Amino acid sequence: MRKIWFVTAAIFVVVMGGVASAEDVGDPAAVKSEDGKYLDRDGNPTFKVASDGTVDWYTYSGYRRYHSECHVCHGPDGMGSTYAPALKDSLKTMSYPDFMGVVASGRKNVSTSQENVMPAFGDNPNVACYMDDLYVYLRARANDAVGRVRPAKHEDKSDTYGKAEDACMGNKN
Numbered sequence: 001m002r003k004i005w006f007v008t009a010a011i012f013v014v015v016m017g018g019v020a021s022a023e024d025v026g027d028p029a030a031v032k033s034e035d036g037k038y039l040d041r042d043g044n045p046t047f048k049v050a051s052d053g054t055v056d057w058y059t060y061s062g063y064r065r066y067h068s069e070c071h072v073c074h075g076p077d078g079m080g081s082t083y084a085p086a087l088k089d090s091l092k093t094m095s096y097p098d099f100m101g102v103v104a105s106g107r108k109n110v111s112t113s114q115e116n117v118m119p120a121f122g123d124n125p126n127v128a129c130y131m132d133d134l135y136v137y138l139r140a141r142a143n144d145a146v147g148r149v150r151p152a153k154h155e156d157k158s159d160t161y162g163k164a165e166d167a168c169m170g171n172k173n
Contacts, residue, residue: 025095028143036158037132044096045132047140053153055146057161060154062137063146065130069121077148078141083116091135091142099135103127129168 030038030048036057038048048056066078073084080086091099104122108115121127127134140146166172 025091025093028139028145035160036155037161038136045136045139047136047143047145049140049145053151055140055151055154056136057155057157058133058136059140059146060151061130061157062133062135062140063150065126065133066137069124069127070134078138079148084118085116087138088141091138096135099138100131103131103134125169129165 026040026042026044028040028046030046031041032039033048038046038056038058040046045058047059049059066074067076070087071077073081074087075081075084078086078088078091080089094102102118104120106120107118109117137146
C-alpha cells in the first residue's frame with residue numbers, strides 16, 4: 001500500500017507540472033466537507049477552525065504528526081531552524097501537489113554557503129499515511145488560523161478517516 005501511495009504521489013507531481021518555487025496557493029477557506037475532511041474551492045485539503053477554537057480532525061492530527069516526525073528539523077510549530085526552513089512560511093506559497101512531492105521524494109537545496117537536504121518520506125508510513133494531516137496543519141499555521149500550542153478542542157475522527165488510516169498503516173481489524 002505504501003509503495004502504491006508513493007508512486008501515486010510521484011505521478012501526481014509530474015502531472016501537475018513538477019515542483020514550483022512559488023505560486024498562488026489560493027484561498028484556504030473551507031467550502032466543502034467530505035467525512036470530516038475540509039476542502040478549499042480548488043479541492044485542496046484545508047483547515048476549519050470554529051469560533052470557539054475547535055479545529056478539524058486533520059489539523060489536530062497534523063499537529064501531532066508534525067511534532068512526532070518533523071519538528072526536530074523544521075523547529076517547533078513550523079517556525080524553522082538553522083538547517084531547515086520555516087514550513088509556516090513555505091506553505092504560504094507552496095501548493096498541495098508541491099508539498100506532497102517534496103515530502104514524498106525529498107529535496108536538495110545547494111547554495112554557495114550551505115547545502116540542505118530534505119530526506120524522502122514516501123516510504124515512511126508515519127509520514128506518508130498522514131500527508132494530508134501535515135499539510136492541513138501547516139496550512140493553518142501559515143494562515144495564522146492556529147497558534148503554536150496543541151489545539152485544545154478538536155472534531156472527532158471520522159469512520160472514513162479511521163478506515164483509511166488502518167489500511168495505510170497495514171492494520172487488519
